[in-house]
Amino acid sequence: MGVCIICGKAGKGIMAKKDFFIIAARRLRSFFGPEEKRTMVHRHHMKKAKEKRANFEKMQGLYRKYAIVFFVLAILGGLGFKLDLWVLFPAFLGALFIAALPYAYYFPSFEA
Numbered sequence: 001m002g003v004c005i006i007c008g009k010a011g012k013g014i015m016a017k018k019d020f021f022i023i024a025a026r027r028l029r030s031f032f033g034p035e036e037k038r039t040m041v042h043r044h045h046m047k048k049a050k051e052k053r054a055n056f057e058k059m060q061g062l063y064r065k066y067a068i069v070f071f072v073l074a075i076l077g078g079l080g081f082k083l084d085l086w087v088l089f090p091a092f093l094g095a096l097f098i099a100a101l102p103y104a105y106y107f108p109s110f111e112a
């Protein structure tokens with residue numbers, strides 16, 4: 001039994017592939033209540049689900065590039081002032097933050 005990610009109705013369908021995000025969400029939910037509602041998608045939404053997943057993956061790739069560019073620029077900017085290891089820390093945190101942004105649009109994979 002699961003809940004469809006497209007139409008929100010319970011039923012049987014293709015289960016979301018377990019990844020870090022799904023496992024974390026599941027742990028969080030089981031913390032709040034015993035009922036486990038698994039994320040799935042009805043077979044007839046599969047095309048839409050694949051499009052959404054592809055879009056998420058594209059964003060993920062794009063933001064990973066942004067994060068690297070940010071990191072490099074932050075380091076170079078830091079070097080302009082003074083070579084300091086402490087530049088690495090905020091640069092790394094900033095890059096991590098940028099890389100995490102597309103997760104606001106997270107969509108699971110439904111490869112069977």
Ligand SMILES: [Zn+2]
Binds near residue numbers: 009
């Ligand atoms: Zn559905």
